[in-house]
Amino acid sequence: xxxxxxxxxxxxxxxxxxxxxxxxxxxxxxxxxxxxxxxxxxxxxxxxxxxxxxxxxxxxxxxxxxxxxxxxxxxxxxxxxxxxxxxxxxxxxxxxxxxxxxxxxxxxxxxxxxxxxxxxxxxxxxxxxxxxxxxxxxxxxxxxxxxxxxxxxxxxxxxxxxxxxxxxxxxxxxxxxxxxxxxxxxxxxxxxxxxxxxxxxxxxxxxxxxxxxxxxxxxxxxxxxxxxxxxxxxxxxxxxxxxxxxxxxxxxxxxxxxxxxxxxxxxxxxxxxxxxxxxxxxxxxxxxxxxxxxxxxxxxxxxxxxxxxxxxxxxxxxxxxxxxxxxxxxxxxxxxxxxxxxxxxxxxxxxxxxxxxxxxxxxxxxxxxxxxxxxxxxxxxxxxxxxxxxxxxxxxxxxxxxxxxxxxxxxxxxxxxxxxxxxxxxxxxxxxxxxxxxxxxxxxxxxxxxxxxxx
Numbered sequence: 410x411x412x413x414x415x416x417x418x419x420x421x422x423x424x425x426x427x428x429x430x431x432x433x434x435x436x437x438x439x440x441x442x443x444x445x446x447x448x449x450x451x452x453x454x455x456x457x458x459x460x461x462x463x464x465x466x467x468x469x470x471x472x473x474x475x476x477x478x479x480x481x482x483x484x485x486x487x488x489x490x491x492x493x494x495x496x497x498x499x500x501x502x503x504x505x506x507x508x509x510x511x512x513x514x515x516x517x518x519x520x521x522x523x524x525x526x527x528x529x530x531x532x533x534x535x536x537x538x539x540x541x542x543x544x545x546x547x548x549x550x551x552x553x554x555x556x557x558x559x560x561x562x563x564x565x566x567x568x569x570x571x572x573x574x575x576x577x578x579x580x581x582x583x584x585x586x587x588x589x590x591x592x593x594x595x596x597x598x599x600x601x602x603x604x605x606x607x608x609x610x611x612x613x614x615x616x617x618x619x620x621x622x623x624x625x626x627x628x629x630x631x632x633x634x635x636x637x638x639x640x641x642x643x644x645x646x647x648x649x650x651x652x653x654x655x656x657x658x659x660x661x662x663x664x665x666x667x668x669x670x671x672x673x674x675x676x677x678x679x680x681x682x683x684x685x686x687x688x689x690x691x692x693x694x695x696x697x698x699x700x701x702x703x704x705x706x707x708x709x710x711x712x713x714x715x716x717x718x719x720x721x722x723x724x725x726x727x728x729x730x731x732x733x734x735x736x737x738x739x740x741x742x743x744x745x746x747x748x749x750x751x752x753x754x755x756x757x758x759x760x761x762x763x764x765x766x767x768x769x770x771x772x773x774x775x776x777x778x779x780x781x782x783x784x785x786x787x788x789x790x791x792x793x794x795x796x797x798x799x800x801x802x803x804x805x806x807x808x809x810x811x812x813x814x815x816x817x818x819x820x821x822x823x824x825x826x827x828x829x830x831x832x833x834x835x836x837x838x839x840x841x842x843x844x845x846x847x848x849x850x851x852x853x854x855x856x857x858x859x860x861x862x863x864x
Contacts, residue, residue, distance in 0.1 A: 476776075621680060638663050
């Protein structure tokens with residue numbers, strides 16, 4: 410209708426992969442922002458589309474989502490793709506805690522799943538095992554627009570994409586409005602200092618506490634304590650990634666704030682071993698007033714079966730508070746890497762393009778009910794965020810996202826620091842010992858072994 414048909418259309422892709430036989434709608438495979446295809450695709454966009462090989466069998470290793478419907482939808486799409494192409498796609502799921510050791514073991518062995526869902530900066534950590542997928546990402550950018558800065562930084566290693574940007578799991582605060590009111594609190598805290606004072610007021614009224622993980626929770630602990638460090642002005646490493654800078658007045662201020670938070674009882678003292686499911690369970694059991702989490706707590710209370718709706722009317726959400734240097738966020742990030750050992754790389758690539766088809770991806774976003782956010786510009790404003798105002802804080806935290814090691818660019822070293830929980834452990838050691846300086850010194854030595862010693 411007045412525009413040039415793009416070189417890569419949904420009809421062409423479906424014809425190539427055999428999906429047309431499944432009766433899916435034609436039209437552009439992925440619409441650009443606003444629903445229109447790119448009229449003048451880049452040369453990369455017009456490149457060869459990977460074709461699945463009939464009879465191929467591939468595996469995708471991913472975490473178990475905290476929203477089961479999201480996993481059900483990706484399995485449905487895997488079956489749809491498999492049936493239409495005479496291939497077999499198996500979705501293998503493990504807990505988020507198991508994903509890193511499973512990935513490390515596969516890389517060490519040089520064999521395993523064809524596609525691995527990478528957390529945070531793992532493409533930098535496992536760069537020698539990840540296939541260059543720059544051509545796929547360029548195709549997607551030509552249709553979906555720019556990539557979120559954090560997904561982009563995690564996926565791109567030395568100027569080449571080693572993973573296809575997949576999603577963010579935004580973390581915001583979920584809390585009980587009824588308990589907040591019982592404590593005489595009008596508004597949810599908007600600064601870290603207000604968190605401390607609000608937590609003390611809850612304690613004075615003998616109400617359930619605010620609770621945040623100080624354990625090795627890949628999502629909740631990481632996304633809590635890095636922003637605290639940054640918002641007080643602390644940094645683990647210089648912007649060039651070469652010099653450890655954790656031992657500073659700003660870091661000391663952040664850690665002392667956490668020590669006071671702990672000693673005063675403003676937060677729960679039962680969270681040193683908490684993993685990511687623990688605050689969910691505590692909230693649904695009525696043991697805590699508020700916590701930092703993905704939208705899964707809210708979704709279970711409001712959107713799932715009625716038996717889970719114990720606190721639905723009094724559950725709300727809020728974005729991250731501010732510190733002395735603004736408000737930072739760190740969200741759980743996933744990107745898909747095609748592994749070099751795969752004998753079915755073309756089929757694996759074709760499946761990833763299928764998942765990122767805007768129609769398919771939107772179905773997955775809708776199934777996740779606001780738990781996930783898209784990595785490309787055209788996928789950032791899912792309808793669910795517009796339909797439920799209480800989900801908006803989860804969308805709001807995406808734009809201010811940073812990454813472990815910021816302001817240094819993601820690297821093998823920043824990824825090593827993250828998977829070793831150096832920053833989280835610094836805060837945990839400080840609150841339990843009461844000795845902020847010793848905890849910072851310990852973190853400094855660990856970080857120097859990562860950043861400054863020869864590898």
